[in-house]
Amino acid sequence: MSVRLLGLSGVLAVLLIGCAAEEAPVTTPVTVVGAIRAPEGVGAGRPVTVNLYHAWALEGPLRHPLEFIGSFPAAVGEFRHAFDYPVELGEGLVVYAWLDTDGDGVLCTPTGRTDIAGLTVADAFPAAEVALDIELSAPCAGPDWFFPAVPALSAP
Amino acid sequence: MPAELTARADEFSALHRYAVRVENAFGGGMGRLIAVALCCALVLSACGGKREPGVVVDGQRLAVVDLHLHTGTFDMTPPRFQARIAERIPRGFKWSMGLLMDRWLSGSGILGHLDDGGVSAGGVFALYSPHTTGIATNEFVAEQIAADPSRLFGFASIRVDQWNVDAEEQLAAFEAALTELDNMVGVKLAHAHQQFRFDDPRFYGIYEIAGRLGKPIYLHTATSPNPGVRMEPPYTNPYYLEDAIRRYPDTIFILGHAGWDTLNRKLTYVDACIDLAQRYDNVYMEPGALGAKRAEQVLADFVGRIKKGNVAHKLIYGSDGPQFPGYVASHLDAFVAAMQAAGFTVDEMRLVLADNFSRVFNMPAFEL
Numbered sequence: 001m002s003v004r005l006l007g008l009s010g011v012l013a014v015l016l017i018g019c020a021a022e023e024a025p026v027t028t029p030v031t032v033v034g035a036i037r038a039p040e041g042v043g044a045g046r047p048v049t050v051n052l053y054h055a056w057a058l059e060g061p062l063r064h065p066l067e068f069i070g071s072f073p074a075a076v077g078e079f080r081h082a083f084d085y086p087v088e089l090g091e092g093l094v095v096y097a098w099l100d101t102d103g104d105g106v107l108c109t110p111t112g113r114t115d116i117a118g119l120t121v122a123d124a125f126p127a128a129e130v131a132l133d134i135e136l137s138a139p140c141a142g143p144d145w146f147f148p149a150v151p152a153l154s155a156p
Numbered sequence: 157m158p159a160e161l162t163a164r165a166d167e168f169s170a171l172h173r174y175a176v177r178v179e180n181a182f183g184g185g186m187g188r189l190i191a192v193a194l195c196c197a198l199v200l201s202a203c204g205g206k207r208e209p210g211v212v213v214d215g216q217r218l219a220v221v222d223l224h225l226h227t228g229t230f231d232m233t234p235p236r237f238q239a240r241i242a243e244r245i246p247r248g249f250k251w252s253m254g255l256l257m258d259r260w261l262s263g264s265g266i267l268g269h270l271d272d273g274g275v276s277a278g279g280v281f282a283l284y285s286p287h288t289t290g291i292a293t294n295e296f297v298a299e300q301i302a303a304d305p306s307r308l309f310g311f312a313s314i315r316v317d318q319w320n321v322d323a324e325e326q327l328a329a330f331e332a333a334l335t336e337l338d339n340m341v342g343v344k345l346a347h348a349h350q351q352f353r354f355d356d357p358r359f360y361g362i363y364e365i366a367g368r369l370g371k372p373i374y375l376h377t378a379t380s381p382n383p384g385v386r387m388e389p390p391y392t393n394p395y396y397l398e399d400a401i402r403r404y405p406d407t408i409f410i411l412g413h414a415g416w417d418t419l420n421r422k423l424t425y426v427d428a429c430i431d432l433a434q435r436y437d438n439v440y441m442e443p444g445a446l447g448a449k450r451a452e453q454v455l456a457d458f459v460g461r462i463k464k465g466n467v468a469h470k471l472i473y474g475s476d477g478p479q480f481p482g483y484v485a486s487h488l489d490a491f492v493a494a495m496q497a498a499g500f501t502v503d504e505m506r507l508v509l510a511d512n513f514s515r516v517f518n519m520p521a522f523e524l
Contacts, residue, residue, distance in 0.1 A: 062232065062286045066287075066351065106388060106390070148321050
């Protein structure tokens, strides 16, 4: 094998197996505390699923709302949850929750329409601890039902 | 100059410009080496060879139309999906991904994939999925299908991620795309990728416009292995769409992937799709990606269910290509072989491969 061919093979090998491993996303610890509220007598003891989102992510035409961060189980009442907020993958914090009133594990079916949802935007963010309440009232609503919100009408 | 030669000249011109950029960036020797490697990759990617159009079944040559093809650019692809695409490229060559993707997914590139597979024509999808697979605007699709309007047909889409804020504006732009851009024959939606529920009535205006304009809607059903896609039943289970199907009888709904749960490699929602296609005149199915390697364990079962359900007249062939060089052809080969093994008649295969497309999209039959 000529030196040139050996060199070429070496360079190709470096190209093929070089490159560092992917870096882990940069995160910062955040705790969310507050209360989840539902109409009295609705879904007592039933599970609540809480989803955390960046309010916005990416730039230019790809900029979009509601970039999913993570999820955790909760119940109606007070809650507290600590998580690692991915700093570079988006901005802001939106907390969405839904109550599984019939316990079937899914936010409404074509015939079962009693599950309810709500969403709160964390106004004071970034912060290490975020306090907010979530009111569950909209049936079968995904997070995009609430956010970004319908623009307020200006006064006549 | 013939269109094909013009396209090839464009490709080599782009390749030359890119090679010069690489050479400048890395310096003489190294740059040349990388450029050579890039050329090799591109040459290898174009080695499929042009097939005679159509597929031969029982001595008869049948035309093929591929309803489901994607276009786009690397720059308009979110970083997570860029990383997923780049998994197919050896580590040291990932930097070449942008050039390769833009070339594979261009109008002339798609025509090359169709030629490699012996496919007469194809549907090319616009995409407004900034959370997941990115953006290919209606205007961009119109530019790509202009490469050969007799073989490439556009499917317009609509942006829905800020619907409370700009629904009226988006609906107007969507209707304008369908009426003013050349060769837009249908609509492409992907609820799971675009993060909106099948049963959310705020979006029913999209179905109304499509029905009024006579533009069939292709929509993704079931799951996807792509990052960020919603997997819950309201975004994936076609039964959540039944209310809209019932309310808009003049709108044709083509259930993409026919309920193939590609993430879990199961036929999770296939029976639901067949059931809807049996009960509603305005429901059809498309088997995109069921001819892929990932689905080889379930393909025979899938075509068997189509045969047993007597819904060959409701299945419109599509591949979900181009994906990678050779995919359009290999998907077709696998799907045709599965239909033959399941006992499809020549007439049934003719329907699936081209005639259902012609009928639903109100076009003349494709001749070979």
